[in-house]
Amino acid sequence: MRYLAGLNPLAKVAEILPLVKKIGDVKKIATWDAVGYVAARDVAAPHDYPPYPRAAYDGYAVSSEATPGRFKVVGRVLVGQFRRDLSLKPGETVYVTVGAFLPEGADAVVPEEAVKREGDYVEVERRYEKYANVDPPGSYVQRGALLVKQGQVITPFDVVGLLDVGVTTVPVYRKATVGIVATGDELVVPPIDPEVAAELVMRGKVIESTATLVEWYIRTFMPYVEVREKVVTGDKHEEVRAAVDRFLAQYDAVIITGGAGPSEIDHFYKLGYQGLRGFRMRPGRPTSVAVVEGKPIFGLSGYPISALHGVVRIVEPVLRHMANVTRGMGQGWTYATITQDVRGEMAQIVRVRLELGEGGLYATPIKVHHHSFTEVDACGVALIPPGGVKKGDVVAVLAYRDVRRLGPTLG
Amino acid sequence: MRYLAGLNPLAKVAEILPLVKKIGDVKKIATWDAVGYVAARDVAAPHDYPPYPRAAYDGYAVSSEATPGRFKVVGRVLVGQFRRDLSLKPGETVYVTVGAFLPEGADAVVPEEAVKREGDYVEVERRYEKYANVDPPGSYVQRGALLVKQGQVITPFDVVGLLDVGVTTVPVYRKATVGIVATGDELVVPPIDPEVAAELVMRGKVIESTATLVEWYIRTFMPYVEVREKVVTGDKHEEVRAAVDRFLAQYDAVIITGGAGPSEIDHFYKLGYQGLRGFRMRPGRPTSVAVVEGKPIFGLSGYPISALHGVVRIVEPVLRHMANVTRGMGQGWTYATITQDVRGEMAQIVRVRLELGEGGLYATPIKVHHHSFTEVDACGVALIPPGGVKKGDVVAVLAYRDVRRLGPTLG
Numbered sequence: 001m002r003y004l005a006g007l008n009p010l011a012k013v014a015e016i017l018p019l020v021k022k023i024g025d026v027k028k029i030a031t032w033d034a035v036g037y038v039a040a041r042d043v044a045a046p047h048d049y050p051p052y053p054r055a056a057y058d059g060y061a062v063s064s065e066a067t068p069g070r071f072k073v074v075g076r077v078l079v080g081q082f083r084r085d086l087s088l089k090p091g092e093t094v095y096v097t098v099g100a101f102l103p104e105g106a107d108a109v110v111p112e113e114a115v116k117r118e119g120d121y122v123e124v125e126r127r128y129e130k131y132a133n134v135d136p137p138g139s140y141v142q143r144g145a146l147l148v149k150q151g152q153v154i155t156p157f158d159v160v161g162l163l164d165v166g167v168t169t170v171p172v173y174r175k176a177t178v179g180i181v182a183t184g185d186e187l188v189v190p191p192i193d194p195e196v197a198a199e200l201v202m203r204g205k206v207i208e209s210t211a212t213l214v215e216w217y218i219r220t221f222m223p224y225v226e227v228r229e230k231v232v233t234g235d236k237h238e239e240v241r242a243a244v245d246r247f248l249a250q251y252d253a254v255i256i257t258g259g260a261g262p263s264e265i266d267h268f269y270k271l272g273y274q275g276l277r278g279f280r281m282r283p284g285r286p287t288s289v290a291v292v293e294g295k296p297i298f299g300l301s302g303y304p305i306s307a308l309h310g311v312v313r314i315v316e317p318v319l320r321h322m323a324n325v326t327r328g329m330g331q332g333w334t335y336a337t338i339t340q341d342v343r344g345e346m347a348q349i350v351r352v353r354l355e356l357g358e359g360g361l362y363a364t365p366i367k368v369h370h371h372s373f374t375e376v377d378a379c380g381v382a383l384i385p386p387g388g389v390k391k392g393d394v395v396a397v398l399a400y401r402d403v404r405r406l407g408p409t410l411g
Numbered sequence: 412m413r414y415l416a417g418l419n420p421l422a423k424v425a426e427i428l429p430l431v432k433k434i435g436d437v438k439k440i441a442t443w444d445a446v447g448y449v450a451a452r453d454v455a456a457p458h459d460y461p462p463y464p465r466a467a468y469d470g471y472a473v474s475s476e477a478t479p480g481r482f483k484v485v486g487r488v489l490v491g492q493f494r495r496d497l498s499l500k501p502g503e504t505v506y507v508t509v510g511a512f513l514p515e516g517a518d519a520v521v522p523e524e525a526v527k528r529e530g531d532y533v534e535v536e537r538r539y540e541k542y543a544n545v546d547p548p549g550s551y552v553q554r555g556a557l558l559v560k561q562g563q564v565i566t567p568f569d570v571v572g573l574l575d576v577g578v579t580t581v582p583v584y585r586k587a588t589v590g591i592v593a594t595g596d597e598l599v600v601p602p603i604d605p606e607v608a609a610e611l612v613m614r615g616k617v618i619e620s621t622a623t624l625v626e627w628y629i630r631t632f633m634p635y636v637e638v639r640e641k642v643v644t645g646d647k648h649e650e651v652r653a654a655v656d657r658f659l660a661q662y663d664a665v666i667i668t669g670g671a672g673p674s675e676i677d678h679f680y681k682l683g684y685q686g687l688r689g690f691r692m693r694p695g696r697p698t699s700v701a702v703v704e705g706k707p708i709f710g711l712s713g714y715p716i717s718a719l720h721g722v723v724r725i726v727e728p729v730l731r732h733m734a735n736v737t738r739g740m741g742q743g744w745t746y747a748t749i750t751q752d753v754r755g756e757m758a759q760i761v762r763v764r765l766e767l768g769e770g771g772l773y774a775t776p777i778k779v780h781h782h783s784f785t786e787v788d789a790c791g792v793a794l795i796p797p798g799g800v801k802k803g804d805v806v807a808v809l810a811y812r813d814v815r816r817l818g819p820t821l822g
Contacts, residue, residue: 203493
């Protein structure tokens with residue numbers, strides 16, 4: 001009866017958050033290394049991108065005003081080549097490939113399959129408007145536009161968007177570090193001979209999988225936390241205490257799995273920390289948390305599902321707070337109701353904002369330049385079937401930001 | 412006009428599936444290494460688990476028929492200890508901890524906080540039914556029960572469930588192997604000095620991120636595929652061909668990114684394979700696929716979003732077929748409408764089956780032993796708030812199987 005008498009409501013987690021020392025260290029890292037880190041500042045575009053008109057199609061760069069007309073081909077600019085020194089004179093054109101900046105004097109691209117080429121000349125038979133088949137300057141992103149918000153976990157899609165427009169470093173918080181202590185005399189730790197392991201299970205041993213599941217959850221859903229070390233101890237309390245003390249000295253947080261019942265073996269209790277012991281949740285009632293000099297220590301059940309419940313309800317909200325996260329990373333396919341018609345005869349993929357409403361998730365398409373990933377409010381891509389969809393239809397969505405409405409707890 | 416004239420409908424992908432050589436190699440691996448592999452056979456429970464009555468609570472193991480009554484404490488059996496040699500005589504009890512198999516003669520556990528202990532004796536004041544605070548034999552799983560279906564991608568939750576009941580090996584298909592060839596003279600490949608990289612972008616270079624995004628998608632959503640190698644080549648066709656030829660010899664599939672437009676640089680076209688060139692999808696029309704001696708070769712756009720679209724619509728269905736997958740792995744939080752009331756004053760986590768219906772995803776709670784993960788039809792865990800939910804309410808669900816309704820294409 002040491003704790004079950006007074007289980008805490010989940011909302012009590014909010015009370016210990018102010019005791020947690022938040023990660024304050026900020027460093028600038030290369031954008032390509034930034035997936036899973038938390039942005040420490042808002043990141044804005046330092047310049048328009050593209051900085052010059054850019055070919056959106058393979059073909060001939062011309063002055064739109066001179067179309068229709070006949071042009072002399074005076075060279076070629078392939079994507080990746082920088083030929084802004086080139087300046088087209090009236091009646092001149094260059095061959096360009098998708099992604100190439102146009103030379104001075106050109107503002108439209110005539111698709112290569114739409115011209116008649118005769119030797120060094122091409123014949124353009126109709127009028128092309130300014131920026132036809134061209135990404136105008138600033139069409140991906142305009143200088144000062146917000147690309148990543150402080151507190152957002154940087155996703156693979158953010159990295160693509162940032163690199164696309166030349167943002168090659170981002171200020172991030174260092175990751176929170178965690179040590180996991182899996183306790184239990186009954187634990188068998190792989191790798192061992194599988195046949196031996198199977199026999200041991202039939203004799204009452206347990207193959208360690210709880211701490212492994214906890215580690216998997218953290219790695220997958222909390223990439224802003226680094227599991228630095230995982231040790232498996234027996235139930236001898238001195239051994240557990242030694243591991244916890246060492247982790248507490250070395251890392252930002254400690255997670256103990258197992259030995260969390262009302263039994264004689266109750267490590268969290270024996271460690272003697274003040275904190276919240278036991279929550280009104282099933283399974284996982286023995287889940288506990290204390291904060292020691294700003295560092296949280298979690299006690300989780302030894303049962304996988306109970307431990308997972310403890311992670312989702314208690315560990316994640318506390319470490320998210322510690323890591324300064326306002327919006328997590330998602331990586332899952334889901335379904336959402338689309339909030340407006342999307343027309344189109346072809347199958348499409350469109351960027352969407354996701355919001356939780358009465359009936360579940362709602363996806364609102366975002367108008368963005370078709371190649372750009374720089375829309376800060378986008379949090380997923382939706383698949384539109386051939387023929388389009390009507391408002392109210394359900395579409396498959398790959399969510400790359402966390403879709404959950406997050407408070408201090410998920411109660 | 413080399414291919415845009417005749418874009419293929421997505422459904423055409425189904426036609427090339429029969430040309431793909433499916434992975435046939437089967438090996439037996441340790442369960443703890445099996446996450447992401449595809450089960451090559453149905454896996455059934457080889458025996459009941461637990462094999463004996465198992466304590467579900469810390470306390471005193473007694474014969475239910477002798478309650479209420481006074482018992483002499485003759486020993487203790489902690490979880491992990493195997494004391495089936497012990498046989499309780501009438502009037503005897505042993506102290507047990509959660510997870511311990513009861514000795515012969517005991518079939519119930521009296522919680523330690525519910526007894527009066529005096530020296531070597533405990534007083535049990537009320538009647539305890541058979542299996543009170545006990546997991547009966549076979550309560551986790553019964554011999555012959557299906558644990559994993561052939562074709563399922565093994566998830567972290569399956570591993571926990573299998574190990575729990577002593578299934579320490581699983582027959583799996585070897586993973587499909589892939590090589591990625593990222594092409595383009597414009598590509599800049601990290602790691603390089605970020606400032607230099609930023610300047611290069613302003614001069615028309617592109618930091619390689621398309622193949623990286625493709626690789627991320629495969630690693631995250633297609634764990635049954637191993638990206639063995641990724642090379643970045645320029646646009647010199649001989650260089651691309653050499654890489655493709657080598658990968659084709661070494662791996663099960665090849666993915667080419669970039670150079671997939673109608674321009675002079677069109678590697679897929681120049682490679683000369685017969686196959687499907689261009690699909691009715693936007694973006695990503697130049698997406699192509701051919702099958703050479705049973706091995707698929709994919710041509711993807713150099714643009715990240717277009718390449719991703721090609722992966723989701725074309726690459727994933729083909730490689731899923733090759734890898735014998737009938738049900739993929741999911742790893743995402745989503746929301747679903749619950750199909751029945753769940754009562755309870757405490758916050759809960761419940762295992763659910765997920766199905767796609769008219770209004771989106773529907774979650775149906777599955778009755779399973781509260782600690783067990785062995786329910787083959789479960790595909791997620793749902794969070795139930797304190798006080799429970801009503802049928803029709805929307806709940807947060809962590810999906811660990813793919814929720815998509817999968818056909819040969821996602822069109």
